[in-house]
Amino acid sequence: MSDGQARPGEGGTDVRRRDGGPGRKGRRRDRDFLREDHPGDSYYGRPIINPPVWEEREIAGYLFTGGLAGASSILAAGADLTGRSALARGSRLMATGAIGVSLLALVKDLGRPLRFLNMLRVFKPTSPMSVGVWILVGYAPLAAGAAASDVTGRLPKLGRAAGLGAAALGSTVATYTAALIANTAVPAWHGGRKDLPFLFAGSAASAAAGWGLIVAPPAENDPAVRMAVLGALVELGAEKVMERRLGMVAETLHEGKAGKRLRVAKALTAAGAATALFARRHRPAALAAGTALLAGSALTRFGLFEAGMASAKDPKYTVDPQRERLRTGG
Amino acid sequence: MADPASALTRGDDAATASGYEEHPPRMGFFTDTSVCIGCKACEVACKEWNEVPDDLVGWAGSSHDNSEGLGANRWRHVAFVEQRAPLGTQQANFQRDGGDFRWLMESDVCKHCTEAACLDACPTGAIFRTEFGTVVVQPDICNGCGYCVPACPYGVLDKREEDGRIFKCTLCYDRLGEGQEPACAKACPTDSIMFGPLEELRERAGDRVQELHERGMGEARLYGEDPGDGVGGAGAFFLLLDEPEVYGLPPDPVVTTRDLPETWKAVGIAAGALLAGAAACFAGARR
Numbered sequence: 001m002s003d004g005q006a007r008p009g010e011g012g013t014d015v016r017r018r019d020g021g022p023g024r025k026g027r028r029r030d031r032d033f034l035r036e037d038h039p040g041d042s043y044y045g046r047p048i049i050n051p052p053v054w055e056e057r058e059i060a061g062y063l064f065t066g067g068l069a070g071a072s073s074i075l076a077a078g079a080d081l082t083g084r085s086a087l088a089r090g091s092r093l094m095a096t097g098a099i100g101v102s103l104l105a106l107v108k109d110l111g112r113p114l115r116f117l118n119m120l121r122v123f124k125p126t127s128p129m130s131v132g133v134w135i136l137v138g139y140a141p142l143a144a145g146a147a148a149s150d151v152t153g154r155l156p157k158l159g160r161a162a163g164l165g166a167a168a169l170g171s172t173v174a175t176y177t178a179a180l181i182a183n184t185a186v187p188a189w190h191g192g193r194k195d196l197p198f199l200f201a202g203s204a205a206s207a208a209a210g211w212g213l214i215v216a217p218p219a220e221n222d223p224a225v226r227m228a229v230l231g232a233l234v235e236l237g238a239e240k241v242m243e244r245r246l247g248m249v250a251e252t253l254h255e256g257k258a259g260k261r262l263r264v265a266k267a268l269t270a271a272g273a274a275t276a277l278f279a280r281r282h283r284p285a286a287l288a289a290g291t292a293l294l295a296g297s298a299l300t301r302f303g304l305f306e307a308g309m310a311s312a313k314d315p316k317y318t319v320d321p322q323r324e325r326l327r328t329g330g
Numbered sequence: 331m332a333d334p335a336s337a338l339t340r341g342d343d344a345a346t347a348s349g350y351e352e353h354p355p356r357m358g359f360f361t362d363t364s365v366c367i368g369c370k371a372c373e374v375a376c377k378e379w380n381e382v383p384d385d386l387v388g389w390a391g392s393s394h395d396n397s398e399g400l401g402a403n404r405w406r407h408v409a410f411v412e413q414r415a416p417l418g419t420q421q422a423n424f425q426r427d428g429g430d431f432r433w434l435m436e437s438d439v440c441k442h443c444t445e446a447a448c449l450d451a452c453p454t455g456a457i458f459r460t461e462f463g464t465v466v467v468q469p470d471i472c473n474g475c476g477y478c479v480p481a482c483p484y485g486v487l488d489k490r491e492e493d494g495r496i497f498k499c500t501l502c503y504d505r506l507g508e509g510q511e512p513a514c515a516k517a518c519p520t521d522s523i524m525f526g527p528l529e530e531l532r533e534r535a536g537d538r539v540q541e542l543h544e545r546g547m548g549e550a551r552l553y554g555e556d557p558g559d560g561v562g563g564a565g566a567f568f569l570l571l572d573e574p575e576v577y578g579l580p581p582d583p584v585v586t587t588r589d590l591p592e593t594w595k596a597v598g599i600a601a602g603a604l605l606a607g608a609a610a611c612f613a614g615a616r617r
């Protein structure tokens with residue numbers, strides 16, 4: 001695209017030569033040449049939208065840790081209800097740790113961190129960030145309470161109730177982040193608005209299951225194995241659907257840094273899910289599968305973050321789909 | 331919806347839709363680029379009045395434009411486009427063989443959308459709708475979360491790095507309250523920037539386009555004046571002489587909030603599926 005800049009000052013003599021000289025007819029063709037020379041006209045190749053000002057480490061990292069926390073709470077609640085105590089405790093501790101890291105990252109990324117509380121002035125359904133803040137305000141104490149009760153052995157009934165609440169809210173912690181990034185003018189994210197929630201749900205499930213495989217003994221890890229495989233399938237399937245729906249914007253998922261990350265992420269997720277099938281018998285397989293699934297989920301988030309940035313920085317991803325919409329009248 | 335300023339509230343009367351019972355007429359800008367001379371008086375006047383920091387980094391290599399685009403420190407931005415095309419019916423005689431040349435100049439600004447994505451996305455309520463129907467960021471509330479930055483389909487808002495908060499054009503809210511016109515419109519020597527009640531500006535713009543068409547400039551077109559467009563009509567609209575993307579403007583922007591209901595629906599289904607899927611994993615699990 002960088003060579004598609006509207007810079008008629010350059011190569012102007014070429015235009016003149018090809019055009020065959022002045023004159024009324026020639027002049028009209030001259031304008032046509034401008035169009036041909038600059039497909040998808042842009043203003044010096046500069047972005048049309050302003051790319052997000054979010055730090056990659058904090059926000060892409062949060063997409064991962066938020067998903068890991070939410071799905072870990074779900075896995076923990078299931079383990080608790082079915083008497084798998086090691087899986088329950090390990091998942092509860094991870095949920096608490098991951099949501100703690102998430103909150104720190106979110107506050108740190110603010111331009112004015114001390115004004116974090118300003119988000120609690122209002123509740124706006126039109127703002128996924130506002131909705132998300134309130135989800136986190138409800139979720140974090142429940143997740144931490146369940147973990148604290150588990151570790152100390154105090155108030156077991158209340159701890160279980162907190163864990164169930166954390167699981168219910170955890171399902172939204174793991175998925176609302178899709179709306180958070182999709183509700184922008186960033187072409188790769190906005191275009192994936194129907195698929196990202198499922199992609200994130202699958203990615204969160206495979207990450208939490210990966211951690212479950214690491215912390216649970218083989219006698220308890222069967223649900224984690226199943227969740228790993230199911231999560232990976234949903235994640236990879238949703239990504240496939242999203243790639244098809246994005247049209248030309250899907251380039252941003254295949255090219256450059258984002259493409260590299262997403263290719264490695266897919267390989268890790270697929271390999272992790274396949275290895276998980278052996279995790280019931282072989283402890284090393286469980287550890288390897290768990291590590292691969294966690295890494296795959298993290299790389300998926302960092303890859304999608306980068307794809308969004310790339311789609312925001314190149315004006316053609318903003319202009320071309322809008323032109324297409326104008327041409328097809330929908 | 332709890333927020334009366336929601337983009338889901340349709341209608342062109344942005345102030346009433348936001349809950350103002352009595353309010354002045356909706357005010358806006360009509361920027362007629364056909365008479366812009368690229369003097370940048372608007373950029374300078376805006377910076378002076380609003381104490382917007384100087385942030386030039388050097389030569390941008392884009393004609394006379396070195397301020398690059400709208401951002402936290404550029405609330406008006408004059409674009410310079412050089413084209414080998416005729417300027418109206420004039421003979422430019424730019425080259426020895428009489429080549430065509432025209433310079434398109436356009437003073438860009440916040441569009442003050444009827445359905446403003448930045449306002450919808452803001453999680454602190456820092457961005458609000460004024461009684462004039464304009465959209466303003468309150469610096470004493472903004473916590474610099476940055477969500478409005480990628481929400482805007484025009485690339486207007488940005489973070490002032492050394493400050494941490496988000497800034498953009500206020501349509502000189504402080505001057506409007508005193509019955510004054512915004513600094514940029516006041517400084518514009520050719521009245522390329524016109525300020526007034528939006529209804530009047532739309533009428534004037536319609537007449538101007540017709541006049542230009544009659545004079546043989548068929549390429550003249552309005553941008554952002556239609557309440558039926560993807561942002562419910564802009565409070566600051568333009569007369570352009572080429573496609574919007576040539577000036578760095580999106581050809582068919584749509585406020586992201588319009589797609590939010592279907593996005594929330596997908597989130598709800600995915601969250602339910604996550605819980606159901608996990609339950610299924612436990613239901614058949616072996617010991």
